[in-house]
Amino acid sequence: MTSLTLKRLSVFALPLATFAALSTAAQAQEWTPTRSIEFVAPANPGGGWDTLVRTVSRVIQQEGLADENFAAINVPGGGGAVAWAQIARDSGNPHKLFATSPPLILVPLAGASRYDHTDFTPVARLITDYSIILVPADSEYETINDLMTALEANPNLSVGGGSAPGSMDHISVAGLASAAGLDASSVNYIPFSGGGDAMTNLMGGHIEAVVTGAGEAVGQLGEGSQIRALGVSAPERIGGGLADVPTYQEQDIDYTFDIWRGVMGTPDMPAEAVAYYEDLFAEMLETDAWRDASEQLGWINAYQNSEEFGAFLDGQQEQFSDVLSELGLLRQ
Structure with missing residues (x-):
């Protein structure tokens, strides 16, 4: 085989290899679900x-x-x-x-x-999303500092959440307590199997407050609601249905949690x-x-x-x- 023939083969080999690679990539991108x-x-x-x-x-x-x-x-x-x-x-x-x-x-x-x-x-x-602290509408706690003061005075008071010990809700409220001057490990956190269960126990009077995601709480707040929000962990107020909820920082606790x-x-x-x-x-x-x-x-x-x-x-x-x-x- 002449050198000229080899050169011609090499010229055509590259486009063919490139085409094959592009074809494979195109097939990969064309996948779509075939069932729910x-x-x-x-x-x-x-x-x-x-x-x-x-x-x-x-x-x-x-x-x-x-x-x-x-x-x-x-x-x-x-x-x-x-x-x-x-x-x-x-x-x-x-x-x-x-x-x-x-x-x-x-x-x-x-x-x-x-x-x-x-x-x-x-x-x-x-x-x-951000964390939010909820209490019953008739709770004696009007601000996040009211709740932190009560938790410090009585370590048996509990805050519930929808995640396991050491998980998201626990870490969120423990960090908040630490920023408010409490010992984070002293927070009596009660885990439930989900946010819905935590809310049920809050309304049943079994816990003092609930820490949960702001997004999952927004539909339960508003005029005539049985719950009230004390604060949200965002760096500034959230719009929509949470526009009236103050941040922790507004209440002189320098803490955010996303x-x-x-x-x-x-x-x-x-x-x-x-x-x-x-x-x-x-x-x-x-x-x-x-x-x-x-x-x-x-x-x-x-x-x-x-x-x-x-x-x-x-x-x-x-x-x-x-x-x-x-x-x-x-x-x-």
Whole structure:
């Protein structure tokens, strides 16, 4: 074979290889669901995960963004650990997603789950929410400082939340107490299986207050409500249905706490499925229906794609390890 022939072959080989690579990439991007997507909220109805799952599912359907339905499924227990164990056994399933937030980092660090974020596939971070402290409408506590003073005077008084000990709600109220001058480890935090259960116990008089996500509380506040908000962990007041709720900082407690929320997939979810969901959620965040829902719930868009979200989760694990260590809750 002559050198001229070799040169001609090499000239044609590159475009063919490039074409093959482009064809493979195109096929990866063309994946779409072939049946309904199971969208898991790892808690009972009424909590932050449930609110995210149902809001996302509704907006996607309302805007016609996907051909298949997103079916909301509640799997409560263990502050998320029961659902994570089930999902971990469904490796590679591209038709199963779950809502996530700081408990995916905190619960394993506290030793309450054998699975952590590294066992699953990051899909996208969607929003940032904030914590809010709620009391019954007829409570004697008028401000967040009233509640902190009572907790300091009587350590037996309890604050409930919808996540496990050492998890999101606990860390939020412990940090608040510390910023208010209390010993964070002295807070009598009572965990419930979800925000809905915590609210039931609040109204039953079994706990003094509830710490929960602002987004999941907004629908229960307002004129004639049986509950009242003492403060929110945002750096400034939230709009929508929470415009009248003062921040902790307004009440001279220099403390903020944000609750990121996103979506994860099964272990080893195919890359083409991840790419599909990344694009779907990015498109969803730009819709009018999502903007309206976010404004009402006090959510702030904070989109990250799969790679960015994964790196963010690694950073959160390092940060929360330090917090739990200070509280004496880090698994050794």
